Amino acid sequence: MREKIVLIDGHSILNRAYYGVNMGMTNFEGLHTNAVYGFLNILLKIIDEEQPQYITVAFDVKAPTFRHEMYEAYKGTRKGMPEELHEQVPLTKDVLKAMGIQVAELPGYEADDILGTLSARCEKEGLDVVVVSGDRDMLQLASGRIKIRIPKTKGGTTAVEDYLEKDVMEKLGVTPSEFVDVKALMGDSSDNIPGVPGIGEKTAFALIQKYHSLEAVYADVDNVKPARAQKALAAGREMAELSQTLARIDRECPVEFSLEQARIGKLFTPEAYEIMKRLELRSLLKRFEAGCQTQNSVERTFLYLDDLEGAELAFEKAMEAERIGIQLVAEDGELLGLSLAFGEEDVYFLEASGFLTGEYLTGKARQLCLRGKDTWMLDLKEALPYLDIEETEGVYDAGVAGYLLNPLKSAYVYDDLAREYLELTVPSRTDLLGKVSFRSALQDKKESCITCFCYSAYTAMASGEILLRKLRETGMEPLFREIEMPLIYSLYHMEKEGIQVEKEALRVYGETLQVQIERLEIEIYELSGETFNINSPKQLGVILFEKLKLPYGKKTKTGYSTSADILEKLAPEQPLVAKILEYRQLTKLKSTYADGLAVYIGEDGRIHGKFNQTITATGRISSTEPNLQNIPVRMALGREIRKVFVPKEGYVFVDADYSQIELRILAHMSGDSRLIEAYHQAEDIHRMTASQVFHVPFDEVTPLQRGNAKAVNFGIVYGISAFGLSEGLSITRQEALDYIKQYFETYPGVKIFLDGLVDSGKEKGYVTTLFGRRRPVPELSSSNFMQRNFGERVAMNSPIQGTAADIMKIAMIGVDRRLRREKLRSRLILQIHDELLVEAAEDEVEQVKRILKEEMDGAAELSVPLEVDLNTGYSWFETK
Incomplete structure (x- = not known):
């Protein structure tokens, strides 16, 4: 061969x-x-x-x-x-x-x-x-x-x-060498070969198939048919010869x-594996990991301890160490083991077995956390149920520190931190354990388990000092120590408390939705004249754009687009489309909430969702399992879902909502005197903006004008474009441009401020909140117009959204601390965007209201007042 x-x-x-x-x-x-x-x-x-x-x-x-x-x-x-x-x-x-x-x-x-x-x-x-x-x-x-x-x-x-x-020869009808002359005649824009003007692909192939070379074509050019081609060849000979030279390799x-x-x-x-890790090409890593199986010097020090004497000695040394790393290994509420690192050659895994019981290991871990020296972990919030500690000086989360330094990543796991801060390429948890559970891995892959858990503790310990130094250099150490670390405990408290759900009410809500969904199906079939799968975009597209000949049909390779924006254009004039949109909303409500929420209700009748602080680039907290921040509020039937969330017996919900917090932050950060004055006079900001933008007296502003001004006010915060505003208000782009122009003429300080954010972002590569949180904006340096445009919007809205997130976090921490310090039975249970929800004992309501107002009002000192709306109710629905 x-x-x-x-x-x-x-x-x-x-x-x-x-x-x-x-x-x-x-x-x-x-x-x-x-x-x-x-x-x-x-x-x-x-x-x-x-x-x-x-x-x-x-x-x-x-x-x-x-x-x-x-x-x-x-x-x-x-x-x-x-x-x-x-x-x-x-x-x-x-x-x-x-x-x-x-x-x-x-x-x-x-x-x-x-x-x-x-x-x-x-x-x-x-x-x-x-x-x-x-x-x-x-x-x-x-x-x-x-x-x-x-x-x-x-x-x-x-x-x-x-x-x-x-x-x-079979596919093109010419030989490989003849193909050069075909390109010389027809050109190739992708290769910047000009070709002969007036000679297209079909003619070029026909000529070379007949004459077999460019020279032969020109030797008989006077007999070339049709006359148009002959004329083009005669005029373009020099270009043909240049193109032939360009095309020939x-x-x-x-x-x-x-x-x-x-x-x-x-x-x-x-070496290649290390580059794959650096570039985060995860789907290719498996092919490269075989070359990275040799142990590095750190891994060779990992030890497995299963005897009480060895464990006692390790914990005794750790108590004296200046900085340690701990990783608790738990599953289904049971501690399976603990990894411990307190030096380059002191990295251990202790499995919960024999004398080393789970209770013994958690007790030792708690002592280490309370010893008054630096203790680093990854995902501290997940360890708190076992550690049973409150806010503790010197206990840090390396993942949260990594998030502050680079909030654009999707995860902050030990192998990423090791590569970024220790210049160490290590196998990830997936590399070592795959997708099996910790319990199964300890049985079947014990050596890999030891390696995985030891790397986690070692990386947390070894990167801790570097992370603190970088936070100090970027001015984010106070943000880390005073906001993000205390926040971990507040989020844990909310997760632990959960929120009560009336199961029967949720079931009835689902049945009500199902009845309406079935009614809509019948009406849709009657209006369309046939039955079809309403959930199939392909079938729906055929009905709307082929059978009914409706406008705005955009055909793709898989069929017509039936996206929400297209259907919303059709809905006002087409009852069928309006019902399809309603059908989609109701089916989503049923699957996501009526059916979806039931899965998360625990044995105590409460949903204990997860609150994440390292997901969003702006610093906002997100909610998962389930997403309680996404409970619908725009549809009347969607708002009904809030009725199933109720306080336990003897308690009432107290809801506190920041009013227009992002606009108030915009007023403060921009320093625009007119905007600041409006808030100090407690004017209706949207009515005042409408009065200024549309040049009408304040008292004569119509509801439509106020609504449009509201869209402009909030649109400015989010860096909305004229196109986006025109789509949202169903006005022309020119009208939208005029609105925005009038807005900036009304509030000139805002325009100067926003432009300054973009300029600063381009110069530094990031923008910051009032509290020093950095948001990198790499898109600003892109040569792609769309990405650059996106980067400009990010640069304008991230400091405002991020500052709002920081203020909300400060308020949450303050409320949570006060409720506990004043020994109240009431507890903070939800944070939803600009809103806090407290489950308050009925005899503590007034005290809870006072705490909420004081902590939320006092979370930041702005040049405009922070306003908090307070409401109570015996369901979440009643508080709104």
């Missing part, structure tokens, strides 16, 4: 990958990674399929040469490489170097010239050659032993077209090449 070499056109494949894979892919550093990801997928796919012995990747290197100057003379208007793609070229070369793959470059020559030369040399040496490129120019290289493979990537999926010489360029260096060795090296 002959040996085989794969030759890859680096820039071409990167370019294909860049436009074929999600352009939003970035790693924790903000580096774009979509092209690298797509390139590696294609590379590994080709290697798997071809099983070559050799591989080389060629890249363009621009330098002034005669041929290059000829290119540039024509390609002077060539569109430059996007910055997000440009930054991925060196990243790709780093990966290739780490994999031991030879890179071929030659100043003044493009990759196709290098590949043309190398393919000719390797064919002559007796090798089978596979050339991989997204450029169809490469078809001219095809022969009986040179195969051209052209990948096409879309949505992360890659398909490859293959061409040997016979395939080119140089097969004798002086590139240095070593076949031995091209030999494939160990591709999945530890």
Whole structure:
């Protein structure tokens, strides 16, 4: 069997990958990674399929040469490489170097010239050659032993077209060498080959199929038919000859090449694995992890302790250590073990068995937390049910610290922290344990378990000092110590308390929805004239846009789009569409709330949801399992769901809601005197804005004008565009532009402030809240207009939203502390956006109201007053 070499056109494949894979892919550093990801997928796919012995990747290197100057003379208007793609070229070369793959470059020559030369040399040496490129120019290289493979990537999926010489002739009707002359005639805009004006693809192929060369075409140009083509050829001869030169690949360029260096060795090296981790290309990590199985110096120190004497000695040493790391390993409310780190060579895992009972281990862990020295963990909130400690000085969460330093990541797990702060590449929990439970892993993968849990404790301990130093350098240490760490305890208290749900009322609510859903189904079938699957966008699209011929039909590969924005345009004039929208709302209410909430009700009749503080980039708290922050309030029937949330016997709900907190923050941060004065006079801010924007007396503002002004007020906070405002208010874009212009003329300080945020974001790469929270905005430096535009909106609204989040967190902590310090039975149970919900003992209501008002009012000192609306009720519904 002959040996085989794969030759890859680096820039071409990167370019294909860049436009074929999600352009939003970035790693924790903000580096774009979509092209690298797509390139590696294609590379590994080709290697798997071809099983070559050799591989080389060629890249363009621009330098002034005669041929290059000829290119540039024509390609002077060539569109430059996007910055997000440009930054991925060196990243790709780093990966290739780490994999031991030879890179071929030659100043003044493009990759196709290098590949043309190398393919000719390797064919002559007796090798089978596979050339991989997204450029169809490469078809001219095809022969009986040179195969051209052209990948096409879309949505992360890659398909490859293959061409040997016979395939080119069968599919195109010309030989590979003749294909050069076809391109000379018809041109190729993707390759910036001009071709002959007036000669299209069909004519070009017909001419070369007849004459077999460009020279022969011009030798008989006077007899070319039709006359239009003859005239075009005569006028465009010089362009045809230039295009032929541009299209023909140089097969004798002086590139240095070593076949031995091209030999494939160990591709999945530890160095390559480390780069994969850095770039966060998780779906590729499995292929590279085998090369990273050797233990590093840290891992060799991990010890398993199962005897009481050894455990006592370890805990005794840990008590004296200046800084330690702890990881509790628990499942289904039972402690399974504990990992402990207090030095480079003191990292232990203690399994809860024998004399080392769960009670013994949690007792020791509690003592360590209370010893008054630095104790670091990952996910402290999950450990609190076992530690049974309240706010404790010196106990820190490394994940929360990592979140503050980079809030754009999706998770803050030990392997990410180790790589980012310790420059250490370690296997992740998934690498070590897969998706099995801790209990199963301890039985079947004990060694991997020990490694996993020890890394968690070690990383928390070793990165702690670095994290604090970086927080200090960025000015976020007070934010970490005074807001985010105390918040962990408040969130834990809310999760522990939960909120009571009337199961029977929830069931009846679901039945009511089902009756209405079935009624709507009948009405929809009657109006459409047939039965169909209302939940199928494809079937619905056929009904609306083919059978009923409704406007706004946008056909895609899978059928017509039936998205909410399209249906909402049709609904006012089409009863059928209005009912479909209502049907969708009701089915969502039933599946998400009536049916979905029931799953989360515990044995105590309460839902104990999760509150997350490291999810949103702005600092807002999010809610999951279930998402109680997303309980619908706009639909009357949606609001009804709040009736099933009730206080326990002898208690009442007290609800406190910040009024227009983000607009008040905007007034303070912008320093706009007119906006500040309006709040001090306690005027209706939306009515006042309407009066100013629409030039009508304050007392004559109509409800419609006030509603539009309200949309503008809140739209400004969220960086709304004229297009977004026009869509939201159903007005023209020009009217929306006029509204925004009038708004900024009314509040000039706001315009100056928002522009300043964008300028500062571009200069620094981030924006900040009043409390110093940073929000990186890498999109501001993007060469892509849409991403840049998105970055500008983020730069404008993140400081406002983030400040609101910070104020709410301060208020939550204050309320939670006061309720406990004053030894009340009342407890904070929910935080929903700008709202706090307290389950208050009936005899403590007035005291609870006072605490809520004092803590929420006093959470920040602004140039405008913070206003809190207080309501009580015997259901969540009644408080609104």
